[in-house]
Amino acid sequence: MSGDQLPFYLPTADECVLFEQAWRRRLPLLLKGPTGCGKTRFVAHMAARLGRPLYTVSCHDDLTAADLTGRYLLKGGETVWTDGPLTRAVRDGGICYLDEVVEARKDVTVVLHPLTDDRRILPLERTGEVIEAPPEFMLVVSYNPGYQNILKSLKPSTRQRFIALEFDFPPMDAEIRIVAAESGLPEERVKPLVLLAERLRRMKGQDIEEGVSTRLLVYCASLLSAGIPLTAALRAAIIEPLSDEPDVKHGLMEAVTAILG
Ligand SMILES: Nc1ncnc2c1ncn2[C@@H]1O[C@H](COP(=O)(O)OP(=O)(O)O)[C@@H](O)[C@H]1O
Ligand SMILES: [Mg+2]
Secondary structure, three states: OOHHHOOOOOOOOOHHHHHHHHHHOOOOEEEEOOOOOOHHHHHHHHHHHOOOOEEEEEOOOOOOHHHHHEEEEEEOOEEEEEEOHHHHHHHHOOEEEEEOHHHOOOHHHHHHHHHOOOOOEEEOOOOOOEEEOOOOOEEEEEEOHHHOOHHHOOOHHHHOOOEEEEOOOOOHHHHHHHHHHHHOOOHHHHHHHHHHHHHHHHOEOOOEOOOOOHHHHHHHHHHHHOOOOHHHHHHHHHHHHHOOOHHHHHHHHHHHHHHHO
């Protein structure tokens, strides 16, 4: 397959091999890691590489099992069953990616369980249909353990059904290449931003909940690449997204100025 059509993803360890083997062996996969570190891009890349259609669902606290499996909808006076994204992925032998799965309602795990053991089935309660997942179907879920919400962590009975991969921000050299490739800003101008991110990530937990993500670095570099002055770009892409507290923002700006010199 030509590399040109694949969403760009720079591997940082053996994650691509693991993903491919999990897919071949029909094992569901759990990705853990902070926001903006490359999980979604990784799944998009792997789905394209394996030539499977991707169905991505961003989970939220109102998301129910029916949102995933489907429901009867009124169409021209008739009620017609309409597949949800999970059902479509199972029928098509695609990859279903449930982003931030812990956010979803509890009843979602009920539909995931029979799909994530050796039965590999999706029972549709409302229609009575039981769909057997074809070998090409794969379930991938992600969550961010950093939020430290005890009420919203995965139950052992759910998490122990998945192969799990831990993601983190890429090592410095890789992050420089990624941010340069994504933003078009030359690597020598990206380097100080990545150094800055490394330092700010070490401050995580003190005033800021989460470290500067790779995504924010891409945003910042894109603004710089478009000609936005450094201070404005840092404020808009790093400082403001990290905090709402005037004191914290002031402290961050001081740290940034000190680090960048
Ligand atoms: N290894 C990587 N290769 C290519 N791009 C990456 C990589 N890691 C992060 N990125 C960049 O960071 C952005 C955010 O990553 P994303 O996959 O959306 O994060 P997550 O899903 O973990 O929140 C991507 O849009 C991409 O520009
Ligand atoms: Mg994501």
